Amino acid sequence: MATDDSDEDxxxxxYVARRLALLEQLRDVLTEDLRLSIPRDQIEPDTPxxxxxxxxxxxxxxxLIVGIERRxxxxxxxxxAGRLGLRSINMTINYLLAAGEGGS
Amino acid sequence: xxxxxxxxxxxxxxxxxxxxxxxxxxVWVSGEHAYEVVEGICPRDLFIRSGRVLTTLLLDxxxxxxxxxxxxxxxxxxxxxxxGIDDAGLCERLRAHAPGDARFELEPASPAxxxxxxxGPYAWELMRELLGPxxxxxxxxxxxxxxxxxxxxxxxxxxxxxxxxxxYELLLPPAEAAKIxxxxxxxxxRFDLVExxxxxxxxxxxxxxxxxxxxxxxxxxxxxxxxLQWRVAYDLEFRGxxxxxxxxxxxxxxxxxxxxxxxLDDEPPERGPLHRRDGDDVDAEVGELLDGFVSPLLxxxxxxxxxDRTYAHPWIAGLFDGGGRELRCEAPPLIQNRSLFxxxxxxxYACRDEDSGEFPPIVPGAG
Numbered sequence: 001m002a003t004d005d006s007d008e009d010x011x012x013x014x015y016v017a018r019r020l021a022l023l024e025q026l027r028d029v030l031t032e033d034l035r036l037s038i039p040r041d042q043i044e045p046d047t048p049x050x051x052x053x054x055x056x057x058x059x060x061x062x063x064l065i066v067g068i069e070r071r072x073x074x075x076x077x078x079x080x081a082g083r084l085g086l087r088s089i090n091m092t093i094n095y096l097l098a099a100g101e102g103g104s
Numbered sequence: 105x106x107x108x109x110x111x112x113x114x115x116x117x118x119x120x121x122x123x124x125x126x127x128x129x130x131v132w133v134s135g136e137h138a139y140e141v142v143e144g145i146c147p148r149d150l151f152i153r154s155g156r157v158l159t160t161l162l163l164d165x166x167x168x169x170x171x172x173x174x175x176x177x178x179x180x181x182x183x184x185x186x187x188g189i190d191d192a193g194l195c196e197r198l199r200a201h202a203p204g205d206a207r208f209e210l211e212p213a214s215p216a217x218x219x220x221x222x223x224g225p226y227a228w229e230l231m232r233e234l235l236g237p238x239x240x241x242x243x244x245x246x247x248x249x250x251x252x253x254x255x256x257x258x259x260x261x262x263x264x265x266x267x268x269x270x271x272y273e274l275l276l277p278p279a280e281a282a283k284i285x286x287x288x289x290x291x292x293x294r295f296d297l298v299e300x301x302x303x304x305x306x307x308x309x310x311x312x313x314x315x316x317x318x319x320x321x322x323x324x325x326x327x328x329x330x331x332l333q334w335r336v337a338y339d340l341e342f343r344g345x346x347x348x349x350x351x352x353x354x355x356x357x358x359x360x361x362x363x364x365x366x367x368l369d370d371e372p373p374e375r376g377p378l379h380r381r382d383g384d385d386v387d388a389e390v391g392e393l394l395d396g397f398v399s400p401l402l403x404x405x406x407x408x409x410x411x412d413r414t415y416a417h418p419w420i421a422g423l424f425d426g427g428g429r430e431l432r433c434e435a436p437p438l439i440q441n442r443s444l445f446x447x448x449x450x451x452x453y454a455c456r457d458e459d460s461g462e463f464p465p466i467v468p469g470a471g
Binding site: 043044045091 | 361
């Protein structure tokens with residue numbers, strides 16, 4: 001039982017670490033590639049990307065996708081799943097994790 | 105409100121058009137020093153073009169959230185919409201933080217103006233019928249005057265909304281508002297229009313991840329706890345700025361606001377402490393459930409919780425309320441809003457069934 005628990009804890013730690021690594025990569029994309037002036041720590045996991053929140057527009061969307069693909073190696077599909085996957089930082093991380101690549 | 109009524113209202117909001125009346129504090133700020141007066145309470149850079157709406161927060165002296173604040177620049181004056189406070193309270197705060205020698209006027213919109221709202225994926229179409237094609241060009245968080253309809257430059261159509269759907273608010277003199285309301289009622293049957301309660305919009309905001317001051321337990325918290333730091337600027341001076349900077353310097357808060365969902369095979373979870381479990385043993389408290397409701401569209405409980413940062417990540421389950429009901433963290437928005445896919449140049453409410461194949465399901469993973 002103790003082994004199961006420690007395995008579970010290790011899995012949880014790895015999962016959280018992976019999400020945090022992706023969060024940092026997305027902050028890199030937004031502050032370095034898109035040159036947003038907002039400080040990194042103010043880009044939080046549930047910050048919306050378009051409309052409200054960081055208020056990105058359709059031109060930013062192209063740079064965002066290129067930046068994410070370049071930094072994570074995950075291809076963002078130009079389909080409904082891709083559009084829905086980029087609504088917030090956490091949604092984008094979910095998309096990247098579901099794509100199976102994570103922070104690779 | 106009964107569960108069937110709520111379900112019906114949310115369904116129309118997510119797929120058609122609803123009408124609503126909400127009444128945030130509405131105050132016009134004008135005069136030579138209008139900019140400086142608004143700046144005194146506005147935690148974001150006010151340098152926006154005329155017509156734009158800036159979403160931010162009204163903070164108290166301790167840097168904690170007191171109300172949801174939107175600032176609309178209109179020429180040399182500003183319209184402030186504050187949800188969570190009344191007109192008098194907003195005016196009092198503006199006066200208290202205005203520069204000592206400032207020359208300005210504060211005018212609550214009421215009773216000179218009324219607010220009428222329309223929301224939903226086809227709200228643009230009803231508004232186009234009502235006001236003409238220009239209304240479709242209004243971007244989110246923008247506004248236009250209505251000179252062909254009302255000579256008063258303060259009569260506005262604002263594109264706002266916290267439901268994830270197209271949302272418009274008309275700010276009009278009462279006589280014109282009554283006329284518009286009658287015209288909306290006349291157009292209503294073409295759109296199966298339903299009037300919804302403000303509380304329905306608040307629940308839709310919860311499904312979509314929008315801040316709402318009526319969600320229990322959110323007011324009085326710092327933007328750092330609420331993941332709303334994008335709504336503030338630390339290098340400006342405004343009410344609560346010093347306290348906010350001190351809070352930031354202390355580092356991340358232990359907990360942050362997190363969306364949670366729970367299954368419906370039991371009673372809805374109860375507000376209060378959330379724990380992790382180790383077998384049959386209850387581990388340490390890791391959060392607090394603040395608010396939530398059974399979402400008829402999503403078919404699950406949707407709530408807001410303050411969760412220890414270790415666990416405040418989507419898809420982490422194993423958070424239990426006092427009754428042993430399990431919750432899982434999620435990332436909002438939980439709805440795949442049809443408004444993202446309805447295109448005013450190609451779609452219409454009348455053809456919604458024929459067009460439906462182009463839209464993803466409103467509920468992720470459904471159909």
